[in-house]
Amino acid sequence: MAKKKIPSLPKLLQSKIYKTGQTRGADDDVIFQNRVNRNSTVLIPYDFYEISRTAPDNDGVFENGFIVLINPTFYFTTENINDILTSKGLSLGENCLLFYETRKEWNEFNPITKNLVLAQSRINPLGGHYVARVPSTTSANDEKLNLGYNTTSLKGAGIRIYEYASSQIIKNTQIQLEFLFWQCVDSHQVALEAGMTEENIILRKESIFEICAERKLSEIGLLQANRMIDKENNTICPLCMEKLKGMGFLSRLSQAEGRAVPDLTVTEINLFHIRELRIGEFNHKPYNLGWGHHHCNVVCKDSGIIDTLKWMKSVTDKNIAEGIVF
Numbered sequence: 001m002a003k004k005k006i007p008s009l010p011k012l013l014q015s016k017i018y019k020t021g022q023t024r025g026a027d028d029d030v031i032f033q034n035r036v037n038r039n040s041t042v043l044i045p046y047d048f049y050e051i052s053r054t055a056p057d058n059d060g061v062f063e064n065g066f067i068v069l070i071n072p073t074f075y076f077t078t079e080n081i082n083d084i085l086t087s088k089g090l091s092l093g094e095n096c097l098l099f100y101e102t103r104k105e106w107n108e109f110n111p112i113t114k115n116l117v118l119a120q121s122r123i124n125p126l127g128g129h130y131v132a133r134v135p136s137t138t139s140a141n142d143e144k145l146n147l148g149y150n151t152t153s154l155k156g157a158g159i160r161i162y163e164y165a166s167s168q169i170i171k172n173t174q175i176q177l178e179f180l181f182w183q184c185v186d187s188h189q190v191a192l193e194a195g196m197t198e199e200n201i202i203l204r205k206e207s208i209f210e211i212c213a214e215r216k217l218s219e220i221g222l223l224q225a226n227r228m229i230d231k232e233n234n235t236i237c238p239l240c241m242e243k244l245k246g247m248g249f250l251s252r253l254s255q256a257e258g259r260a261v262p263d264l265t266v267t268e269i270n271l272f273h274i275r276e277l278r279i280g281e282f283n284h285k286p287y288n289l290g291w292g293h294h295h296c297n298v299v300c301k302d303s304g305i306i307d308t309l310k311w312m313k314s315v316t317d318k319n320i321a322e323g324i325v326f
């Protein structure tokens, strides 16, 4: 098939879709990397190693490896710990590290007095044995310890295991998320307003829809069952099920352009995980990512949609039972 040149999306929309392939929400006080691709080195807590050690695709191999994090108290108080690790294919300094998180661990099993070395790399071998993120304790007046993976060039040891997705899965989710943008009731108008030409909109849509069909990313039944589109095939917020307005994807654009009065009817739209991210599952994948209202996403965040709905129902039921009119 001859390769067609696919016209670009408006910058803000392109960047919104691109960023879904990256992790968010980590700062220097945690061990995680911020704004890196979801196929980066994964950090696996030792207790979850058995259920998390197999990547969801790529023959079970994580594209950039993994680091198992071991609690120092567990390590130094378990007999024959190195044999146990070896039996699981683990080795301190190669693919696992001691992770100091409390002052007590630091004081009782101080790695410096044990001649242990700070880890230097995200790739096996890790070039050291430990990493520390110990908060300061105000009563003892001691300083926090952020040791290892704390330089500009090596910030964060890796990503949370449940954030992981392979580069192929990341691409497919991004294509499906763009498909969902085009299924918004007013996407055509919004794309025009954002500077795309009529011709380019048609070309872009055709290409994306073609790829989606080839890769089975636009199966209507599945998209509906997973609360991503409604019966009219329009993109909806997975929690409140309202049709999404395409302008919500470009809300920052309208402010940047200096419109005198920001359009308050435009609600910011965020990436929405239908089944929430949780350890033991790899839920950043096609048919589990939608777009939703920022506030609906915040409400659902860690509980999942159905549990959130149950909670909402119990709240309204109780209020009605108490005679509250709203």
Ligand SMILES: [Zn+2]
Pocket (backbone or CB within 6 Å): 237, 238, 239, 240, 241, 242, 292, 293, 296
């Ligand atoms: Zn909503």
